[in-house]
Amino acid sequence: MEKTVTLAQGAGGKQTSELIESIFAKYFKNPYLTADDAAVLPAPKGRIAMTTDGFIVSPSEFPGGNIGKLSICGTVNDLSCMGAKPLYLTCSFILEEGFPLEKVDQAAAAMAKTAEEAGVHIVAGDTKVAGKGQVDGMFITTTGVGEIVEGVETGGSLARPGDAVIVTGDVGRHGCAILLSRNEFQIDADVTSDCAPLWGTVEAVLNTVKEKTGGYKDLHVVRDATRGGVGTVLYEIAGQSEVGIHLDQDSIPVDPAVAGVCGMLGLEPLYLANEGRLVIFTPKENADAVLEALHQLPYSGNAAVIGEVTAENAGKVVMHTAIGGETLLPQPGGELLPRIC
Amino acid sequence: MKAAEQAAAILRGYNGRKIRIMEVCGTHTHEIFKQGIRKMLPENIQVISGPGCPVCVTPIDYIDEAVYLALEKGCTITTFGDLIRVPGSEKSLAAARAEGAAVKPVYSPLDALEYAKDHPEEQVVFLSVGFETTTPPSLMAVRQAKAEGVMNFSILTANKTMDNAYLALKDSADAFLYPGHVSTISGTKIYHDLMDQGISGVVTGFTGPELLTALAVCVKKVQEGRPFFMNCYPRVVTDEGSPAARKLAAEMTDLIDSEWRGIGVIPKSGLRLKPECADWDARVKYDVPKMEGRANPACRCGSVLKGDILPTECKVFGNGCTPEHPIGACMVSGEGACAAFYKYGRDF
Numbered sequence: 001m002e003k004t005v006t007l008a009q010g011a012g013g014k015q016t017s018e019l020i021e022s023i024f025a026k027y028f029k030n031p032y033l034t035a036d037d038a039a040v041l042p043a044p045k046g047r048i049a050m051t052t053d054g055f056i057v058s059p060s061e062f063p064g065g066n067i068g069k070l071s072i073c074g075t076v077n078d079l080s081c082m083g084a085k086p087l088y089l090t091c092s093f094i095l096e097e098g099f100p101l102e103k104v105d106q107a108a109a110a111m112a113k114t115a116e117e118a119g120v121h122i123v124a125g126d127t128k129v130a131g132k133g134q135v136d137g138m139f140i141t142t143t144g145v146g147e148i149v150e151g152v153e154t155g156g157s158l159a160r161p162g163d164a165v166i167v168t169g170d171v172g173r174h175g176c177a178i179l180l181s182r183n184e185f186q187i188d189a190d191v192t193s194d195c196a197p198l199w200g201t202v203e204a205v206l207n208t209v210k211e212k213t214g215g216y217k218d219l220h221v222v223r224d225a226t227r228g229g230v231g232t233v234l235y236e237i238a239g240q241s242e243v244g245i246h247l248d249q250d251s252i253p254v255d256p257a258v259a260g261v262c263g264m265l266g267l268e269p270l271y272l273a274n275e276g277r278l279v280i281f282t283p284k285e286n287a288d289a290v291l292e293a294l295h296q297l298p299y300s301g302n303a304a305v306i307g308e309v310t311a312e313n314a315g316k317v318v319m320h321t322a323i324g325g326e327t328l329l330p331q332p333g334g335e336l337l338p339r340i341c
Numbered sequence: 342m343k344a345a346e347q348a349a350a351i352l353r354g355y356n357g358r359k360i361r362i363m364e365v366c367g368t369h370t371h372e373i374f375k376q377g378i379r380k381m382l383p384e385n386i387q388v389i390s391g392p393g394c395p396v397c398v399t400p401i402d403y404i405d406e407a408v409y410l411a412l413e414k415g416c417t418i419t420t421f422g423d424l425i426r427v428p429g430s431e432k433s434l435a436a437a438r439a440e441g442a443a444v445k446p447v448y449s450p451l452d453a454l455e456y457a458k459d460h461p462e463e464q465v466v467f468l469s470v471g472f473e474t475t476t477p478p479s480l481m482a483v484r485q486a487k488a489e490g491v492m493n494f495s496i497l498t499a500n501k502t503m504d505n506a507y508l509a510l511k512d513s514a515d516a517f518l519y520p521g522h523v524s525t526i527s528g529t530k531i532y533h534d535l536m537d538q539g540i541s542g543v544v545t546g547f548t549g550p551e552l553l554t555a556l557a558v559c560v561k562k563v564q565e566g567r568p569f570f571m572n573c574y575p576r577v578v579t580d581e582g583s584p585a586a587r588k589l590a591a592e593m594t595d596l597i598d599s600e601w602r603g604i605g606v607i608p609k610s611g612l613r614l615k616p617e618c619a620d621w622d623a624r625v626k627y628d629v630p631k632m633e634g635r636a637n638p639a640c641r642c643g644s645v646l647k648g649d650i651l652p653t654e655c656k657v658f659g660n661g662c663t664p665e666h667p668i669g670a671c672m673v674s675g676e677g678a679c680a681a682f683y684k685y686g687r688d689f
Contacts, residue, residue, distance in 0.1 A: 185448065266675065316686075323345045323549035325377025328686035 005099045010129025023105050024125055027112035032123040039123035044147035049084035052143040058339040060137050062181045064193030068107030072114040073197050073275055075144040077224040080202040083154055084146030086120040094139040097132045118197035151216045158220040159241035163309040164287035166280040168300040170253040171230050175272030176261055178340045189257045196276030196299040208293040212286055221281035231270035232332040233279050234317045244313030249321045252306045273340045345550035348557035352382055355560050359385045362559050363648055366520030367394035367676025368547055374685040376549040389648030390678035395471040396423045397670045397677045400600045401634030403499045404429035410466050411442035414627050419453035420468035422446040423674045430635040450482035457494035466623045469496040473526040476500045477586045480593045483621045495623040500612040501599055504531055507540050509607045513648045516559040517542030521574050528582025532570040539568050546574040603643025642669035645678050652679040
């Protein structure tokens with residue numbers, strides 16, 4: 001086979017079959033993935049959640065992951081935030097003529113590994129090839145379906161005064177890692193993307209809340225803080241729920257290398273993208289139990305309560321600074337960096 | 342944090358006459374907001390954002406000159422990103438770019454020089470604005486271009502020096518927070534000289550505790566009633582500053598009278614390349630005509646920069662003039678007083 005993607009591989013004939021067999025079928029093999037026109041799947045008992053996301057990250061490989069891993073995490077995490085256990089995923093590839101097949105192979109391998117970890121099956125796929133210069137390397141779109149755990153009702157409009165605001169780890173790593181891997185600023189820093197599938201994290205939080213309160217009603221909001229970062233998510237929630245959010249600057253976990261890069265470039269870590277961080281709102285009384293559960297898990301070892309919800313200052317995010325000052329977290333601005341996911 | 346707590350207590354407890362403290366560094370402006378310091382101060386301590394943001398004090402004629410070079414002379418304009426959106430008399434560089442002008446953001450003047458070397462078919466002009474700290478890299482780019490014979494590179498200067506600005510602003514404040522970075526170049530002798538002329542201030546760093554401490558020192562010292570100077574940033578700012586950087590400026594530039602937006606012409610406060618560098622001086626090289634900049638009459642950036650009004654007292658603030666659609670320069674730059682007021686909460 002060729003070493004780079006050819007237009008013929010997208011034409012639907014023999015070369016397409018070869019590409020599918022040699023890369024995609026090899027990694028994605030499961031009983032639901034067949035050569036037929038559509039996957040035939042057992043229906044879950046409860047309500048389902050469904051979502052779709054396109055991935056065009058540049059560069060397609062970065063410390064901590066690649067576009068393949070990202071394409072699974074993004075969709076799995078969106079489902080998880082609705083309290084839905086991810087079940088099935090489809091994926092669509094758009095490849096640029098001349099793109100190295102080795103990189104397609106690496107992306108597919110990462111997708112398979114991440115899907116397995118998340119407990120999700122890749123049940124259908126599609127590959128198209130565009131002429132050189134018509135796309136940049138490799139774009140992936142994934143669509144996912146998950147089964148909502150019965151009784152879970154989360155949403156951005158459900159934050160209530162008295163809720164604790166929890167982040168599941170240090171903020172801004174993905175955006176910072178992408179920024180550094182573009183090498184435009186000639187800064188050397190050891191920053192790895194936080195890219196990770198988070199169903200296990202959400203499941204543990206659900207179980208903890210149920211054990212403590214007998215149900216899931218106390219889990220008000222679960223959001224993954226991707227593009228726009230934690231700051232943008234908090235402003236959205238403050239607006240949707242018509243509440244104020246007060247943050248304690250000292251308790252926001254930031255990796256020292258990320259903080260250093262942000263200091264040099266004048267960036268705010270709360271506005272850098274994450275790909276493996278959740279923002280969780282639950283009444284303060286539950287916060288310790290949730291934190292304890294999060295600290296046992298691989299992707300949330302430095303989870304922290306960073307603030308709380310108030311009735312006053314509705315729609316605003318207020319920062320209590322380390323020196324005892326109080327200021328608004330600036331509103332999210334324009335696009336910080338294009339093509340981060 | 343103990344020093345910061347003591348400083349905060351001094352500031353909170355002050356109940357004397359009104360004290361006006363002016364910061365003259367855009368990064369100080371930004372950090373004072375970011376740390377929530379304004380809200381910690383009693384009403385009789387007023388912090389004024391002075392002319393410390395290079396984009397903000399650059400007069401409108403300068404934007405007109407850059408637009409002229411881009412559109413009339415076909416030059417490729419390389420610049421720090423902030424300047425692209427600053428409105429000119431008729432248009433910003435962003436608007437010129439939409440008409441087909443070549444306008445490229447760069448992170449340093451040496452990047453602009455590299456771009457010129459890689460694109461010998463283009464005439465590349467770097468917009469050289471800023472104070473003592475940003476001047477040396479621009480001059481080094483010119484020196485390197487001269488040494489290597491790079492003839493398609495030049496700079497459009499609007500570099501300024503702070504020394505005489507303090508004299509021009511003498512009556513605007515009881516004390517200055519002198520800029521931490523500029524002082525690493527200028528050293529502190531200048532501040533002793535200013536003290537002899539009745540001007541007071543402290544050099545300070547950029548963290549919350551450093552800023553609180555500097556403000557508390559100002560409040561204490563102003564009450565003593567004598568002109569004062571104190572270096573509250575000694576781990577970075579030395580008495581002698583950087584003689585090498587000052588020597589570079591002295592070798593390559595002449596001091597000229599310079600217009601500051603809102604303040605007017607301040608004698609000997611600007612830099613121009615010496616005649617032997619004329620081939621790299623865009624104004625000379627392209628024979629740029631004298632511009633008569635016309636600001637939007639509704640914009641009150643000038644009064645903001647002198648500390649005469651708060652940004653919120655300008656009629657167009659947040660009402661036609663926003664960071665997304667700025668009317669005045671102070672709303673464009675992240676270091677501008679209007680942008681800081683807008684971002685961190687005007688009435689919070």
